[in-house]
Amino acid sequence: MNAPFRQARTRGAIEISDVVKVYDVGGAPVQAVDHCSLSIPAGEICMIVGPSGCGKTTLLNAIAGFHGIDGGAITLDGAVLCGPGRPTASIGSDRIVVFQNGALFPWKTNLENVAFGPIVQKTLGKKEAREKARALMADAGLGGYENKYPGELSSGLQRRVEIVRALINDPAVLLLDEPYRALDALSKSMMHEALLETWYRTGVTIFFITHDLEEAIFLGHRVVAMTSRPCRPKKIFTIDIPHPRRYDVLTSPRFRELAAEISAVVDEEAMKSFALGEKEG
Amino acid sequence: MTNAAAAQPSGDLAPRAQPGWLSSLAFDVSTRRAVIAIVAALIFWQVGSTSRAWLGAPLPVIGAVPSPDSVLRAWSRLLFDTGYWQSWMWSTFRVTLGFAAATLAGVPFGLAIASNPTFRGAAFPVFELLRPIPPLAWVPASIIFWPTQELSIAFVIFLGGFYTIVLNVVGGAAAIDVRLIQSARSMGASRATIFRRLILPGVLPSIGVGMEVAIGVTWEVVVAAEMISGGGSGGAASSGGGLGFFIWNSYVGGAYPDIIVGMISIGIAGYLSSALIRRGVARLTPWLRRA
Numbered sequence: 001m002n003a004p005f006r007q008a009r010t011r012g013a014i015e016i017s018d019v020v021k022v023y024d025v026g027g028a029p030v031q032a033v034d035h036c037s038l039s040i041p042a043g044e045i046c047m048i049v050g051p052s053g054c055g056k057t058t059l060l061n062a063i064a065g066f067h068g069i070d071g072g073a074i075t076l077d078g079a080v081l082c083g084p085g086r087p088t089a090s091i092g093s094d095r096i097v098v099f100q101n102g103a104l105f106p107w108k109t110n111l112e113n114v115a116f117g118p119i120v121q122k123t124l125g126k127k128e129a130r131e132k133a134r135a136l137m138a139d140a141g142l143g144g145y146e147n148k149y150p151g152e153l154s155s156g157l158q159r160r161v162e163i164v165r166a167l168i169n170d171p172a173v174l175l176l177d178e179p180y181r182a183l184d185a186l187s188k189s190m191m192h193e194a195l196l197e198t199w200y201r202t203g204v205t206i207f208f209i210t211h212d213l214e215e216a217i218f219l220g221h222r223v224v225a226m227t228s229r230p231c232r233p234k235k236i237f238t239i240d241i242p243h244p245r246r247y248d249v250l251t252s253p254r255f256r257e258l259a260a261e262i263s264a265v266v267d268e269e270a271m272k273s274f275a276l277g278e279k280e281g
Numbered sequence: 282m283t284n285a286a287a288a289q290p291s292g293d294l295a296p297r298a299q300p301g302w303l304s305s306l307a308f309d310v311s312t313r314r315a316v317i318a319i320v321a322a323l324i325f326w327q328v329g330s331t332s333r334a335w336l337g338a339p340l341p342v343i344g345a346v347p348s349p350d351s352v353l354r355a356w357s358r359l360l361f362d363t364g365y366w367q368s369w370m371w372s373t374f375r376v377t378l379g380f381a382a383a384t385l386a387g388v389p390f391g392l393a394i395a396s397n398p399t400f401r402g403a404a405f406p407v408f409e410l411l412r413p414i415p416p417l418a419w420v421p422a423s424i425i426f427w428p429t430q431e432l433s434i435a436f437v438i439f440l441g442g443f444y445t446i447v448l449n450v451v452g453g454a455a456a457i458d459v460r461l462i463q464s465a466r467s468m469g470a471s472r473a474t475i476f477r478r479l480i481l482p483g484v485l486p487s488i489g490v491g492m493e494v495a496i497g498v499t500w501e502v503v504v505a506a507e508m509i510s511g512g513g514s515g516g517a518a519s520s521g522g523g524l525g526f527f528i529w530n531s532y533v534g535g536a537y538p539d540i541i542v543g544m545i546s547i548g549i550a551g552y553l554s555s556a557l558i559r560r561g562v563a564r565l566t567p568w569l570r571r572a
Contacts, residue, residue: 064463091463097464099464105465107483107566107568108478116468117468165468169469
């Protein structure tokens, strides 16, 4: 399955083993992640679904190095990101996050945004970085927007610029935290096809958090349904719909079957989390 | 004029006959409303201030105000008066000096408070204790502290602008989305890069707002400081007194229309300096203009 695309990728395998994260909420410990283990092979699109506030983002932040963990370990291609004796992963351009509401720099043009990484890391000269940025933007269908500011683009296009800004750094992993949540259905489907196209070109490992089951099934090689807090994989679904996928698979019987199956698992957890009165987030 | 003449724009009368002429002069709705409001206020002022003549006895308050036409006459006289222009010059000079000092000190101070928790812990409580003291309450102390009257006025003006700018910078820095900083860090940006490429441009709009409000405050302060201190280095001579002293001097000398001229002059000065700053900031923040 999907072999022609994944074979090329030898980088970006994430191993999450027994990760624990406890928050201190007003003196009371709250277990956000509990002995969570998940193995993501290099080049996989791994979709994480689960109730709001279940701790999915906590996991993503731990991989990105935005905060530490209280137990277990996370490795990237065998190298320990965080684990015993090293609670917080260092933040690095091998793992880049794209956030729900976007984090493009409003005061830089789209081209300057995309060229930012190589320039500040000094991996490329200013001129070369801009040239590369221009080329990547053209590849992603963003030609013509180079000299506009992010604020002048629709949120769908902004998210595309942001993904290109991440890819220019040649990351091992893309960490996407509900990047398309705020988009309307039409832009969303366009974003999905654009993201898959990007993946066909780069084969980058994608760790993708979402609430949208159709999005999860359409994009993912696997869909990981998380338990409500504390967070750990409840059930992992392998999506056996062959790539390249087009939007018409949404109406295929296999797609509907998977949707029903995953939905049953997710809904059960959502009800649990609803009963506990978990905050949105 | 015949219909034919109106329909065929020929000769120099023709453009005026076109229907667009009135509407193009009347601008848009909001401009028209503003013009009507100002004219109405002027009429109200003229009628009220001349109430002694047509009513036999002056109306309370407005009956004691010099009439617009007397103000206009005073102004047309003052336009050729070097003392009046020197007042402008002195006040503008003092505002520029105090405001520049407030900006130069306030922006780095605010950035330091926003970006360094230790500095914030040490400096912010003192700042917050001093801030409620109105700048004008500093005038007597300032006259004692500073060797020259000019410096004491500049200091009071400085205080007027400083607090506003610092608060805006601190607020602006706090409002920068933490995810922008996380993104920059994950793309390999150093602390210095984050400061220079994220914090500075992120705070720039707030610096602009702070400066715009601060320049208004400095004009308020300069006028009062000049009145209280008796006009700075110029002393009693109107030349060095500035617009505040000009107003006060006009009051003492009984030239009441000149008071109003001085007041309107300050209004104009404040408006122009705010507009200048707004324009400058807009030029430095092109992403806001195009958004």
